[in-house]
Structures are given as structure tokens and as C-alpha cells.
Amino acid sequence: MKIAYVTTYNARSLRGSNEWSGTGYYIAQSLEKQSLSVEYIGPLKEPVTLHGVPKIKRRYYELFHKKNYQQDADPIILKSYARQVAKKLNNTKSDIVFSATVNPIAYLECDRPIVFWADGTFANIQNFYPLYTHLPQQVIKDWHLMEELALQRCKLAIYSSDWAAKSAIHDYGADPSKVKVVPFGANIESALTFETVKDAIESRPTNRCKLLFIAVDWIRKGGDVAYQVAKKLNQSGLKTELTVVGCQPLLEESLPDFVKALGFISKSTSEGKTQIQKLFLESHFLILPTIADCTPIVFCEANSLGVPCLSTTVGGVPTIIHNDVNGRLFDKDANISDYCNYITDLFADYSKYKNLAMSAFHEYDSRLNWRVCGQKVKDLLRTSVQN
Incomplete structure (x- = not known):
């Protein structure tokens, strides 16, 4: 089976797809490792005529309407993407057009089945993420239209959570028979063995709690809650450390000794990967009391190293974390x-x-890794082509 893999960015390398935490790259790898032939179509380019226009629109809406302009669903851009994809499809013999988001395929006209694997709908994220609040009405209209067109055109709509899949059906009237749920895997190159993880779990201290908070957004990811938990645990007599990676803690008081702020650590370097892996292995819990999230892959990564996750019942998180199974x-x-x-x-x-x-x-090994997820998607694709 040959896949035309469409992305607006360069998904051939991890560095090229960093804008989505590398997920676009790992999706492609998961398909290739299922012996599927993947032909990359991307990165796609915005129309030359639009250069500078989004910036002008953004300033206009901010200054005169106090609105937050987002260009991702602008029909001019989406139609340009569709033309680029259609042109490249003329030179391929792919069986399926596969996209990691709906943007490149919303206006695509082609004679092959279209499939996408996304982490949410616009109805999910509007007024949920700070980035998608206070939007102009035209932007809201364009974004809903993009979702509707993509769901009409696709043969299969795969989402990484039940939350997103339900939105596709209830908010956009998608045919339930073509909406499927397959979680994303952990964005790591290789997992450790059962024995190594077991040894790491056994080595964690029993008289000291080590909490790990990994996020680039202290506020949205619930950094203050993580801090207050660590503070209260220390006050109650359980010595606790909180290690913060990816951002600086925003505290009203000076940074206490029990908080270690390490800043941003890049997983695109071998040194960064090794450092993050070590932090996971030494930690008792990943704590991420997020207030808005679709599918935080960091939970899968934590589980891959035997680290339970503490989070909130928001967005797509309940599809990943099951109470008292891989966290709470x-x-x-x-x-x-x-x-x-x-x-x-x-x-x-x-x-x-x-x-x-x-x-x-075990949850990582049986459910939350790209090998298992890729196999599920392959099976869905095979059925889609046959029908």
C-alpha cells in the first residue's frame, strides 16, 4: 500500500516537524515501520500574494477590534495547499492521501481516498486554548468550514482521543462509521526494556517524592498547581522535590530549595534526550494539571519509563490516562x-x-507506542482501501 503523506511542514526529519512536538515525523515513521510505502508531500507553501497580509490583519484586529487573528483556516491559504497537493498527486501512484491535520486536504479534490489523523477539532479548541479565544467571526466561520469540508471529503477520520472523535460527530455531523480513535504514541526513538524500567522503579527513593513537570507553558499546563502540591507535601512531612523542565516557574515568592528549574531541554539532541530520560527514570510522577490539552504525548513518554501521570479530566487526557492504571x-x-x-x-x-x-x-507497551498505533492505523487503511 502506497501512502501520499501530506504535511504543511517538513515531516521527513524530527527537526523539520518540531512545530508539533515532532508528532508529524513520528506518524510517518509509524507508517513506514508497518511496511507501508510513504511518499512525502510537503512542506507546502503559502501563496506569495499573501506575504505580509496575515501580519497586517493581525495588527488590524488587535488594534481596532481587540481580537486574536489566526490565519490557519484562511480559504486562500487552504485552496493554495490543495492545488499544490493535487499537482504533486498527478506524479504519484499512491493508494491513499494521508494527512496529519485537516488543513492541507479541506479543499482537496482527488480520485483517491483521503484520511487524516488529528488530535482535535476546532470546536474542541475554540475558547479552550488561550490561542483560540477572542477570534474574529470570519476566522471562526472559516475554521468551522475547514473542519466540515475535511470531514465530508475524507474516507476516514482518525482522532487521538474519544473527546475529539465525539466532537467530529456531534459538532460537525460526521458519519460515525468513518470516525475512529487511535491514540498517538510516545515520541521517543527507543524504549527501555522491562527489566531496565523495573530496576529504575525499584531504585526510586521510598522516603522522598520526586515530581517532574515538563511544559513550555507554566500557566496552561497547571504549573502553579504542581508547585502547590509539592509545597503542601513538604509541609505535611513527605520530603518532595519538583523539577521543572521547559519553562520558568511563575511564582509570587522566591524559588524555594525544593524546586529545580532546568529551563528548556531539547530532545532533538542526544544530550537532551539522555537528560530527559534520566529525569523521568528518577521521578515518581509526571505532574501536569493542565487546564487545556488535546493529547499530551509527554504522558506516553512518561509511561514508557514507568512513570505514572497526575493530570486533569480535560480534553483528550482521559483517553491516555486511566485512573489507577497509569496515573490519576x-x-x-x-x-x-x-x-x-x-x-x-x-x-x-x-x-x-x-x-x-x-x-x-504496561500501558505504554500495549497501547501508547507508535508500533501498536501504527498497526491499528494500517489495519484501518487497509479496510478503507478495500471498501
């Missing part, structure tokens, strides 16, 4: 004591923590 979810407005009680209970009976950590690794 809390209400977005949960009390800090709810997190602390859960952690202290596990430390009081540490065998329960070790069982949870091993269960987290």
Missing part, C-alpha cells in the same frame, strides 16, 4: 489536598506505587 486524573478545580492525599497514600503502602508504575509501563 483530578477535576480541573480539585483541591491541592486531593493530589497530596493520593500521593501520600501510595507512599504509605509503597508496593501500591510500584505496582502502579509497572502498570504505567
Whole structure:
């Protein structure tokens, strides 16, 4: 089976697809590792006539309407993408057109089945992510239209969470029979063996809790909650460390000794990968009390190293984290004591923590890795072509 893999960015390398945490690259790799022939179509270019126009529009809406302009669903751009893809398809013998987002295929006219694998719909993210609030009405209209057209044109709409799949059906009237759910895998090159992860779990201290917070957005990812949890645990008698990677803590008080702020660590370098892996292996929990998220792949990465995740019941997170299986979810407005009680209970009976950590690794190994996810998508593609 031959796949025409369409992306607006360069998905051939991890560095080229960093704008989506490398997910576009790993999607392609997951398909290739299923012995599917992948022909890359991308990066796509914006129309030359639009150069500078989005910047002007953004300033206009900000200054005169106090609105947040986003260009991603502009029909002029989307139609240009579609023309570029159609032109390149004329020179390919692909069986399926496959896209990681709906943008390049919303206006695409072609004689081959169209499939996409996305992490959310516009209805999901509007007024959910700060970036997609206070939008002009025309932008909102264009974005909804993009979603509708993509769902009408596609043979198969794959989403990384039940939350996103339900939105496609209920918000855009998508045919339920062509909407499927396949979570994304962990964006890591290679996982450690069961024995290595088990040894790491056994080596974690039983009298000290090590929390890891990885995010580039302290506020949206719930950094203050993570900090308050670590602070309260220390006050209650359980010595706790909070390591922050990706951003600087925004605190009203000076940084206490129990918080280690390491800044941004790039996974595109071998040194960065090694450092992040070491941090995971030494940590008891990844804590990410996010207030808005589609499918945080960092949860899958944590599980791959036997680290349970503490997060919130928002967006697509419940598809990844199952309570007391690979972590624990809390209400977005949960009390800090709810997190602390859960952690202290596990430390009081540490065998329960070790069982949870091993269960987290099993979730990665059986469900949250690109090998398993790629196989599921391959099976869906095969069925799609046959029908």
C-alpha cells in the first residue's frame, strides 16, 4: 500500500516537524515501520500574494477590534495547499492521501481516498486554548468550514482521543462509521526494556517524592498547581522535590530549595534526550494539571519509563490516562489536598506505587507506542482501501 503523506511542514526529519512536538515525523515513521510505502508531500507553501497580509490583519484586529487573528483556516491559504497537493498527486501512484491535520486536504479534490489523523477539532479548541479565544467571526466561520469540508471529503477520520472523535460527530455531523480513535504514541526513538524500567522503579527513593513537570507553558499546563502540591507535601512531612523542565516557574515568592528549574531541554539532541530520560527514570510522577490539552504525548513518554501521570479530566487526557492504571486524573478545580492525599497514600503502602508504575509501563507497551498505533492505523487503511 502506497501512502501520499501530506504535511504543511517538513515531516521527513524530527527537526523539520518540531512545530508539533515532532508528532508529524513520528506518524510517518509509524507508517513506514508497518511496511507501508510513504511518499512525502510537503512542506507546502503559502501563496506569495499573501506575504505580509496575515501580519497586517493581525495588527488590524488587535488594534481596532481587540481580537486574536489566526490565519490557519484562511480559504486562500487552504485552496493554495490543495492545488499544490493535487499537482504533486498527478506524479504519484499512491493508494491513499494521508494527512496529519485537516488543513492541507479541506479543499482537496482527488480520485483517491483521503484520511487524516488529528488530535482535535476546532470546536474542541475554540475558547479552550488561550490561542483560540477572542477570534474574529470570519476566522471562526472559516475554521468551522475547514473542519466540515475535511470531514465530508475524507474516507476516514482518525482522532487521538474519544473527546475529539465525539466532537467530529456531534459538532460537525460526521458519519460515525468513518470516525475512529487511535491514540498517538510516545515520541521517543527507543524504549527501555522491562527489566531496565523495573530496576529504575525499584531504585526510586521510598522516603522522598520526586515530581517532574515538563511544559513550555507554566500557566496552561497547571504549573502553579504542581508547585502547590509539592509545597503542601513538604509541609505535611513527605520530603518532595519538583523539577521543572521547559519553562520558568511563575511564582509570587522566591524559588524555594525544593524546586529545580532546568529551563528548556531539547530532545532533538542526544544530550537532551539522555537528560530527559534520566529525569523521568528518577521521578515518581509526571505532574501536569493542565487546564487545556488535546493529547499530551509527554504522558506516553512518561509511561514508557514507568512513570505514572497526575493530570486533569480535560480534553483528550482521559483517553491516555486511566485512573489507577497509569496515573490519576483530578477535576480541573480539585483541591491541592486531593493530589497530596493520593500521593501520600501510595507512599504509605509503597508496593501500591510500584505496582502502579509497572502498570504505567504496561500501558505504554500495549497501547501508547507508535508500533501498536501504527498497526491499528494500517489495519484501518487497509479496510478503507478495500471498501
